[in-house]
Amino acid sequence: MTGHITVEYPPSFANTPMAEAWSWDGRPVNVTCLAEGIPNATISWFMADNPIDVAIDANTPYVRVIGWQSLSSLEVLESSLNR
Amino acid sequence: MATNKHGVAEHSVRLREARRPDRVLQVIVHEKTATSISYRIVGPVYDGGLPVTAFVAQYKEDRPSTSGWDDFKVKSWPVDQQVFIVDGLEPLRTYYFRFAAENQVGIGDWAHERPEVMPRRSAPEPPQIQNQVYGGIATTPYATKFELRWALPPDNGEIITAFLISYVPVRFVLQLSGQLIMNLADLLFL
Numbered sequence: 001m002t003g004h005i006t007v008e009y010p011p012s013f014a015n016t017p018m019a020e021a022w023s024w025d026g027r028p029v030n031v032t033c034l035a036e037g038i039p040n041a042t043i044s045w046f047m048a049d050n051p052i053d054v055a056i057d058a059n060t061p062y063v064r065v066i067g068w069q070s071l072s073s074l075e076v077l078e079s080s081l082n083r
Numbered sequence: 084m085a086t087n088k089h090g091v092a093e094h095s096v097r098l099r100e101a102r103r104p105d106r107v108l109q110v111i112v113h114e115k116t117a118t119s120i121s122y123r124i125v126g127p128v129y130d131g132g133l134p135v136t137a138f139v140a141q142y143k144e145d146r147p148s149t150s151g152w153d154d155f156k157v158k159s160w161p162v163d164q165q166v167f168i169v170d171g172l173e174p175l176r177t178y179y180f181r182f183a184a185e186n187q188v189g190i191g192d193w194a195h196e197r198p199e200v201m202p203r204r205s206a207p208e209p210p211q212i213q214n215q216v217y218g219g220i221a222t223t224p225y226a227t228k229f230e231l232r233w234a235l236p237p238d239n240g241e242i243i244t245a246f247l248i249s250y251v252p253v254r255f256v257l258q259l260s261g262q263l264i265m266n267l268a269d270l271l272f273l
Contacts, residue, residue: 010090022132024101024188031096035085041092043085076098 011037023076032073043072101132104184106194113166117174117204117240122167127184127191135162137185140169141193142178152181159185174204174240204240211236220253 016033023029035041045052045065052063052074064075085092105127113121124138143155160167162184172178181196210233214221223229231248 008087008089011085011087011092013085013092013094016094018096020097020099022099022101029098031098033085033094033096035092037085037087037089037092039087041085041087046084 006038008038011035011041021076029076030073031076032071034071036070040069043068043070045072045074099132101186101188103189104131104135104186104191105129106192107138107182107184110180110182110195110197112199114237115199115202116208116237117202118172119168119170119237120172120180120199120201121169122182123165124167124182126162130184131186131188131191133186133188135184135186137162138167139183139185139190140167140180141183142169142180144173145177145179172201174201176201202239207238207241207243208236210234210246 013033013035015036018031018033021029021031033043035043045063047063052065062077064077066073066075085094107124107127109125111123111125113123115121122140126135126138137159139160140158141152141155142158143152158167158169169180178199178201179196180199181193183191183193185191212221213232213234214230221229221231229250233246235243
């Protein structure tokens, strides 16, 4: 008989090395985060301490979130850098 | 922020706006010949956020920038070089130069505009001997020959036609001296 054990652990951003993202001339910036954890971690984004709502982006038209589990990217468009 | 039932992790990424680099701090003439100038360049205080990848020079003949920089030549060098060379210049002419640093965003403001008067054509710079020389003496592993190697020096405006080699064989206390003129074709057959 064989058994199977899953060791669960809290999420970690240890393999997300990105600490700075640079933009110029209005170029969009992509920030990607990898959160490792079991069960899969849910990723949420904050910009200057304000949560970014994935579902309704009417409040944050200049950002776009791609993915919310384990791997997530935040695309920041031009205008937000000047705010 | 990442969450599962065991806990929460936070990671922050700063969004920053990069700029073109500041002006280069210092430009020093390292060596000038009739047809070339080499510079040492001290980079800017602030690189704009992204590393400086190149130094750029614009240069043009005779007139200062009041007459515009529409008709200039450009030379760009990777930043990791020690010395930055502009060649193909004409002897006895005056050129106006200016310099800038470049990063991924673009080329920074130009600075250090200055005239450079090129010297007249003259005898070439001395060749750089590449053999190892100790106390003025180089040794040869061969019984009957000596291999002398040198780097082509700046020619100061005219093609180098010949090298003059003088040498003194050193054998115990007995010293002979001699001088020899060879042209380039002869040297190739040595």
